[in-house]
Structure formats: structure tokens, C-alpha cells
């Protein structure tokens with residue numbers, strides 16, 4: 271597990287301090303995270319839920335993310351945790367101080383962007399294969415959502431190849447993340463779903479913004495397939511939110527909290543992928 275964040279969070283269940291604040295930075299990613307964690311011996315560390323719920327309540331939500339039975343839908347909680355892990359310059363709801371230049375100041379290179387695209391393809395292909403195999407039966411709910419990206423990335427990489435660029439092999443950020451996802455998908459479904467949500471939703475939000483900036487700077491504004499969806503994106507996202515909410519209805523509070531706790535690792539792994547664009 272490469273990211274410093276992930277390493278330092280590897281043993282949260284063993285600490286017994288009543289309330290511990292952990293500040294963690296994704297390795298050189300600039301995607302630093304800091305989350306208050308309530309540590310309970312022998313039980314999943316519980317994110318300071320009250321604060322999180324307050325944040326979620328203050329968050330402008332897409333209307334359909336509301337709970338099926340009038341309660342707070344789980345996706346709102348996932349989103350609230352994710353938004354807090356952004357830096358203030360990344361998103362309005364971000365709470366972290368920036369530690370890297372804002373996207374607008376990135377100086378991307380084609381080589382770096384290609385490494386990012388190749389690794390992203392591996393990660394999306396891995397997510398798609400996992401839900402197709404559905405080792406856990408309810409993963410099947412997340413097949414063919416319309417958010418899949420590996421085919422689009424394949425086309426984009428072929429376009430780069432035709433432009434005379436050499437397509438690299440996947441590198442450590444991609445291969446490490448892909449094996450971690452494989453492992454989680456077998457052993458820890460709730461944590462796996464956290465990554466599934468963050469990877470797909472991040473790409474449609476900040477990911478798209480980054481794609482646009484990079485295209486302006488080094489691709490003569492060429493719009494890649496990676497950033498195009500068939501149908502209405504907001505509807506595709508809403509369908510997935512509904513499925514996530516539905517699946518989480520059967521989870522215990524501990525399982526939900528465990529899923530939320532994984533968000534930091536998701537940021538750390540994705541941060542390592544993104545950082546390749548400008549290094």
C-alpha cells in the first residue's frame with residue numbers, strides 16, 4: 271500500500287484514545303486529509319458522525335439522494351465525508367488547506383497524462399471486472415451503470431497511439447490500487463463500495479474539470495472519450511446513488527461507518543494517480 275495516508279491508517283482499530291484526530295497527506299498528492307476519528311477498541315473506528323451529519327445537512331444535495339424511507343440516505347453521508355477531504359481550492363465544501371498548486375496552475379505533460387490514463391484504465395477495468403464477477407452477490411447491482419470507463423479509455427489510448435505517442439505499461443499507482451481493490455472486493459465489501467463510489471463520482475466531478483484544463487493546456491482542447499457519457503450523466507449518477515442507498519439499507523451502522531472510514535484511502539490512492547499528470 272503505497273500512500274502514506276493508507277499506511278498510517280492501517281491500524282485504527284487498535285487505538286483506544288477516546289477521540290483522536292488524524293492528519294494525513296496522500297503521498298505528495300497534495301490531497302491531504304484530516305478527519306476526527308472516535309476510536310473504540312475492538313469495534314470499527316467511528317468517524318465523528320454527529321459532525322459529519324451536520325456537514326451533510328448543510329450540503330446542497332441532489333434531490334434524489336434523499337433516503338428511501340425519509341431517513342438520511344447513505345450516499346449523503348459518503349458525499350459529506352468525501353467533500354470534507356477536498357482542499358478549499360478544489361471544492362467549495364472542501365475543508366483542507368491546499369498543499370499543492372491548484373489544478374489551474376498544473377503544468378501537465380503528455381507523458382504524465384498518459385501514465386494517468388493508463389493507470390486509470392486499469393483501475394476502472396478492475397472495478398468493472400469485480401462487479402461483473404460479483405463474488406458478493408449484490409455487486410451485480412452495479413453492472414452496466416453507464417458510468418463504466420475502461421472502453422472509453424481504450425479508445426483514447428488508441429487515439430494517442432495513432433498520434434505517434436508510446437503508450438506506457440501500467441505503473442505502480444495503478445497496479446497497487448488495482449490489487450488493493452481486488453483484495454477488498456473479496457474480504458471487505460463495504461470498504462470496496464467506498465472506493466467504487468469515490469472513483470466513479472470523483473471522475474464525473476473534479477475529474478472532468480481536470481480533463482478540461484489538461485485538454486486546454488496540452489491537447490488543443492481535444493475532448494477525450496473518458497469525459498463523455500452516453501445518455502444524461504446526472505441521471506446515470508442518480509441511478510447509482512439509488513442503488514448504493516438500496517444496498518446500504520441492509521448494512522449495520524458499524525458497516526456503514528466502516529465504509530465511510532475508507533474514504534481517506536480512496537483519496538490517497540486516487541491522489542497518487544492524479545499526481546502523475548503534473549510530475
Ligand code: HEM
Pocket residue numbers: 301349352353356359360361362373467468469471472475476477479507536537540541544
Ligand atoms: C484535484 C483534485 C480534485 C478536485 C479539483 C475536485 C473537485 C471536486 C468538485 C468541484 C466537486 C463538486 C462539488 C459540488 O458538487 O459542489 C467534487 C465532488 C466530489 N469529489 Fe472531488 N475533486 C478532486 C479530487 C477528488 C478525489 C481524489 C476524490 C476521491 C477519490 C474525490 C471525490 C469526490 C466526490 C465523491 C464528489 C461528490 C460527487 C457528487 O456528489 O456527485 N474528489 N470534487
